[in-house]
Amino acid sequence: MNKPWIWAWLAAALAFSATLGLTSGRGASELAYAALSFGAFAAIVGLGQMLVITLGPGNVDLSIPATMTLAATLALKAMGGNPGTALMGLGIALSVGVAVGVANYALIFLLRLPPIIATLAASLVYQSFAIWSNRGLRIKPPQDLADFSTGRLLGLPNVAWVGLVLACITWVVLERSVWGRWLLASGQNLRAARLAGIPVELVRASTYVTVAVFAAIAGFLLASFSGGAALNMGAEYLLMSIAVVVIGGSSIAGGDSNVPGVWGAALFMFLVVSMLNSYGAGAGVRNVLTGTIIIGIVIAASSRRIRA
Amino acid sequence: MTAQESAPLVTLTDAARHFGPVRALDGVSLSVFPGDCIGLVGHNGAGKSTLVNLVNGGLPPSSGEVRFDLGETALDAGVRSVFQELSLCPNLTVAENLRISHMELKGFGWRRTARAEIAETLDMVFPDHGITSDAEVDTLSIAQRQMVEIAIGFAPRGQSARLVILDEPTSSLDAGIADQLLQHIKRFCLGGGSVIFISHMLGEIFDVANRIIVLKDGKIVAEKPTADFTRQGLVDAMGHVATETAEAERTGTFGAEVVRTDQGLAARQGEVVGLSGLAGHGQAAALAKLYLSQSSSWRAGRSPQVAFVAGDRQSDGILPLWSILRNMTVSILPKDARFGLVDRQAEQKVAEDWKTRIGIRTDDITNPLLSLSGGNQQKVLFARALASPAPIVIMDDPMRGVDVGTKQDVYAMIRTEAAAGRTFLWYSTETEEVCQCDRVFVFRNGEISAELTGAEITEEKILEASFEMQEAS
Numbered sequence: 001m002n003k004p005w006i007w008a009w010l011a012a013a014l015a016f017s018a019t020l021g022l023t024s025g026r027g028a029s030e031l032a033y034a035a036l037s038f039g040a041f042a043a044i045v046g047l048g049q050m051l052v053i054t055l056g057p058g059n060v061d062l063s064i065p066a067t068m069t070l071a072a073t074l075a076l077k078a079m080g081g082n083p084g085t086a087l088m089g090l091g092i093a094l095s096v097g098v099a100v101g102v103a104n105y106a107l108i109f110l111l112r113l114p115p116i117i118a119t120l121a122a123s124l125v126y127q128s129f130a131i132w133s134n135r136g137l138r139i140k141p142p143q144d145l146a147d148f149s150t151g152r153l154l155g156l157p158n159v160a161w162v163g164l165v166l167a168c169i170t171w172v173v174l175e176r177s178v179w180g181r182w183l184l185a186s187g188q189n190l191r192a193a194r195l196a197g198i199p200v201e202l203v204r205a206s207t208y209v210t211v212a213v214f215a216a217i218a219g220f221l222l223a224s225f226s227g228g229a230a231l232n233m234g235a236e237y238l239l240m241s242i243a244v245v246v247i248g249g250s251s252i253a254g255g256d257s258n259v260p261g262v263w264g265a266a267l268f269m270f271l272v273v274s275m276l277n278s279y280g281a282g283a284g285v286r287n288v289l290t291g292t293i294i295i296g297i298v299i300a301a302s303s304r305r306i307r308a
Numbered sequence: 309m310t311a312q313e314s315a316p317l318v319t320l321t322d323a324a325r326h327f328g329p330v331r332a333l334d335g336v337s338l339s340v341f342p343g344d345c346i347g348l349v350g351h352n353g354a355g356k357s358t359l360v361n362l363v364n365g366g367l368p369p370s371s372g373e374v375r376f377d378l379g380e381t382a383l384d385a386g387v388r389s390v391f392q393e394l395s396l397c398p399n400l401t402v403a404e405n406l407r408i409s410h411m412e413l414k415g416f417g418w419r420r421t422a423r424a425e426i427a428e429t430l431d432m433v434f435p436d437h438g439i440t441s442d443a444e445v446d447t448l449s450i451a452q453r454q455m456v457e458i459a460i461g462f463a464p465r466g467q468s469a470r471l472v473i474l475d476e477p478t479s480s481l482d483a484g485i486a487d488q489l490l491q492h493i494k495r496f497c498l499g500g501g502s503v504i505f506i507s508h509m510l511g512e513i514f515d516v517a518n519r520i521i522v523l524k525d526g527k528i529v530a531e532k533p534t535a536d537f538t539r540q541g542l543v544d545a546m547g548h549v550a551t552e553t554a555e556a557e558r559t560g561t562f563g564a565e566v567v568r569t570d571q572g573l574a575a576r577q578g579e580v581v582g583l584s585g586l587a588g589h590g591q592a593a594a595l596a597k598l599y600l601s602q603s604s605s606w607r608a609g610r611s612p613q614v615a616f617v618a619g620d621r622q623s624d625g626i627l628p629l630w631s632i633l634r635n636m637t638v639s640i641l642p643k644d645a646r647f648g649l650v651d652r653q654a655e656q657k658v659a660e661d662w663k664t665r666i667g668i669r670t671d672d673i674t675n676p677l678l679s680l681s682g683g684n685q686q687k688v689l690f691a692r693a694l695a696s697p698a699p700i701v702i703m704d705d706p707m708r709g710v711d712v713g714t715k716q717d718v719y720a721m722i723r724t725e726a727a728a729g730r731t732f733l734w735y736s737t738e739t740e741e742v743c744q745c746d747r748v749f750v751f752r753n754g755e756i757s758a759e760l761t762g763a764e765i766t767e768e769k770i771l772e773a774s775f776e777m778q779e780a781s
Contacts (some may be wrong), residue, residue: 197698
């Protein structure tokens, strides 16, 4: 059992069946559909966060919520609800992602700031940009884009397809590409990786850009999905992005990441909340139980790994 | 000479130890008295470690006798050993490592007692050491680990240390810390404790020892009070290491100069350049600086200019989560990659090839790297560098923990590669290794103090260049 992602999927399956137990099996496909839709956003930001956490201790991107908001706000403002502008909007969101990633890494590299401080401080700036650019107005996405992001293909939500494609790309890059090897090596021991000839700064820079681009994509899709960008739309994805990485079985110490686990954990995070909701738990109880369950899974996954 | 009046702690009477036909120790008689500080010198293979192992009970003598004044065993008599090969458990904290050799620490709250005891000993031996007792050993530098190991040797551990054997304790310590240790040894001996001190650094021996014993080919060839030795006399008594095999293979013809640093370090194509001098005098720093200046943090091409073999495996070399295979091939990935993807068949082939060539003891190269012994891990690091096409190979004391047989294989491999046009820069703490080089730079206080070539490369010349400063001061 040295596949730590199993725990996330087991937990998701348990939460799924526990919820259905209440309705004696009715609404299974609706619940699965909702989990895939909402889980997709957590999975996309989680994949990015996983790459950064793989870089090793101290590496984390706390600017994900602000990046999502900024990318969504600027993209939706530029599109102005006009039909046929979806691709331009996506281009703007991606550019925002690249710019944010470069800025984050510049702070980390040039000013030698710890990534936690650099990304947290920078996120205040990004959030302010978002506020300043549209002054709190909520602009609707173009209809074709809204239709796409709430639509489905072959029975699965389109946003889930996007999340799956990104997960596959991430998996191939991590497991099969030279860059993936470089990333995993840097996360185990940065100095040893440098002395083995790995261009570690290139690896770090590209990782911080990638996480910001993933956050921008998630923000763009979420705003289109929910009918417009809101200033607090990214808030819950700060903890979410880290939680899905940890529950998914990636090592917090770096150098060891786990793509399938991120998706399992993203589904679980949605399902556990709907399970507690359907059992009628209040907000307080829900939070306490969610926290307890997360701790339990992390312990299960990590103690297995030590023995393996 | 009050020390001599009391009874000896340990007495060896004509003790010998044979390993098959090899007479590692060939009849040695020796008594260690309270307050004694014995300096033990001799070349590698002279029998120093075997003698230590007889005294600390690690090996029984083949013939002759080892007798302690208190109890039957070395443990009862309060004999402790601090080894040059670091023997701490890297995943445990400093305090927990003390527990391993301190059986009485048990029950509720033993960690608190252990923390207090190790902190107190560290403070006593190395004031301002900056090591917290709760730090895990693998977060410490190699020098700090050695300091912890020494402190565990001197720690009370339920009785008290009466004889502490220090085997090359200063090889990874810088001059300031080494001096703290020497001061502590003097205090310890004044207080009636005894020390057997093994070092290749003759200055230290002259500083602390009241008696010097010279071993050669398993026999004591000289034993006199320190005052009766001169530095030259001691070097002569140790005798010289035969290097004829290496000398025979020296080619003597080199290509163009491929390395020259501001410091004056230089190397020509096909040359094996040695860096020597006392440990911690800037050799490792010079090599790391050279490596970093010749490679980039931003680009990695298909043909790197330099490759690096780490001596401090934990901090500079191994990637602990990975298999042997991945550790071996990490530097050559771009060479065979297509569209940025690793060519896994080519990778497998290279790794299998090097596993056989350098003799890594494993059934399966996809086993975790940490399943290998230290010496075999070091071989993986050699393979990593030699498999890369880099024309310059930088080696930072790479023979730590490598057994004698493998060393010979690696020497031969280095010679072959050098003859084929590769350049080696090789820092070693063992003078014997440095003597095999074509050119030697001796470092002192971060500067090059001598450049030796050809017949000038002798142990005496190297020692002379390493010590001049200390004699002047």
